[in-house]
Amino acid sequence: MDRADYERLRWRCIRRALLELDITLTRFLDGGEFEKLNDDQQQAFVELADMEDYDLWDLVTGKAEIDDPRLAQIVALIRKS
């Protein structure tokens, strides 16, 4: 992922509608977890970051589940971070 794409993604993670996601996603990016992901995993993270705030927050807190194993794997990593 080039610099501009990363910074765009970062902006979309550090300025959410919900404080809970601001904190959780900022931690994942700035804590170095994102850069450990391979290309496909990074793409999956981008897809999650595009979700509506409540839908994503429900996944992170385990209130909802997602069928796609690619995305579910990243949700699990976000929860652990």
Next chain:
Amino acid sequence: MSIPVLKFDAVIVGAGGAGLRSAIQLSEAGLKTAVLSKVFPTRSHTVAAQGGVAASLGNSEEDHWTWHMYDTVKGSDWLGDQDAIEFMCKKANEVVVELEHYGMPFDRTDDGKIYQRPFGGHMSNFGEKPVRRSCAAADRTGHAMLHAMYQRNVKANTQFFVEWMALDLIRDEEGHVLGVTAMEMETGQVVIFHARATIFATGGAGRIFYSSTNAFINTGDGLGMAARAGIPLEDMEFWQFHPTGVAGAGVLITEGVRGEGGILRNSSKERFMERYAPNAKDLASRDVVSRAMATEIKEGRGCGVNKDYVLLDITHLDPATIMKRLPGIHEIGIQFAGVDCLKEPLPVVPTCHYQMGGIPTHYSGRVVAPKNGDVNSVVPGFYAGGECACASVHGANRLGTNSLLDLLVFGKSAGDSAVEDLKAGKAHRDLPKDVADKTLARIAALDNRKGGANVHETRLAMQRTMQDHAGVFRFGDMLKQGVEKILEVEKAARQLEIKDKSMAWNTARTEALEMENLIEVAKATMISAEARKESRGAHVRDDAPDTAEFPNGRNDKEWLKHTLFSPVDNTITYKPVNMQPQTVEPVALKTRSY
């Protein structure tokens, strides 16, 4: 340097509830309307509003706007302007029904009406008993509202500029507002939005405090821009707090935790609420609990390295009960405090939630400022609505569900007034020759400065100062020190340095520009709070206690007036509260008690 100019009839800054609502009025009137937003509209912080929107529809039981008005005046501790409060409460039914027609999926009664539920402070028959007045869409009212209004705007051809940050208000020599300068984040390009009407709907600035429930986006951009353009800020000492946010994060812990038996403890594990409220203890009212927590911290009995939080202990409760009755609390503890609350107490602190003050407006949404002896002189071409504005309907404290009502009513009202003024035929006024000079100089200074202050450290210093010196419970000596400290922080905030100089997606630059807005709000808050020597609503001072002469510490003789903080010279003036409603008898002054 040649800066591109985009011409619109109206430019709206902010795409939360108030911005989207005013945009509907302008676009549907056929006016060319731009909406600028730092994020996609449905990522605005309005999404986080869960409670509902107040309107005396009377769908579930008898209700009347005059009862709603009474509750709002009382909630405001009589600092709200009664003409504006009448306007809002009267308009509530209309804006809620309109929203329903836009497709808002309100909860419904069996016979198809909008379902209404009770909410704190909303009563029937002038304070007699609770009334069902809140209209909600499950626990996602703000979210559903934004979606309905965004779609309506798309239909009406509102032009959205998403991921753009407005930087400065453009005013000419006569004080007319002519639009804003703004930056496209994707390119770093600065553009002039030249407009006949400029509407601010930029939300609150809760990020001035260390502990805040506000999302990171709430950096008071509209207030910062207004302040830099010489517009005073009104009643900035009034901020609503919740007693229990997770320390260091701000995420709310429901008051239900104390309801289920949670106990607040200080650094020596003492159940300190026994000293402050021997009967109710941890179940005392929100104000009492917040003040007790603040006093423990101030007197050095806080916990942690900085002794800046207390503990909420539920380790004595049955884990099965916690998981069943308090769903989510375990997860919040782990995610935001790194604490398993079944085994260890949670660190908590009173947490900022809502800004009652803001850019002074008339209830028509027109911005007003002192000029030639008139304290409410209209600033031509400038309008504001929602949390960034001060109409003033919330006065010294806001009732739950009145915030969503505020943004609907005053978003619409600002839009209507702009339409009215524009139809009266005002042409675009000429832009001043130095139109973007100040903006470009600010950006150049950020890009070129060496040895300046770090943005993150400066923000933290501001947030700590605000939390410690102007928190939920205020002390005269701390406020005095706070003024000195925040003026020191301001010096650093005027000398920020960023390492990243790139044009595209330079989030370091954006955060520095946000910091320059935050500091304006922080300074206004601290100086206004120090100056108000009484307790009223959410502004509670240790040195203005509850006495027979001044119940709750409120002193109407000297302090029944709005603060106007002038950012130009850090001075304060005052203006009277409007105690005269438009069509009904005033709500007479009395002691506020529930």
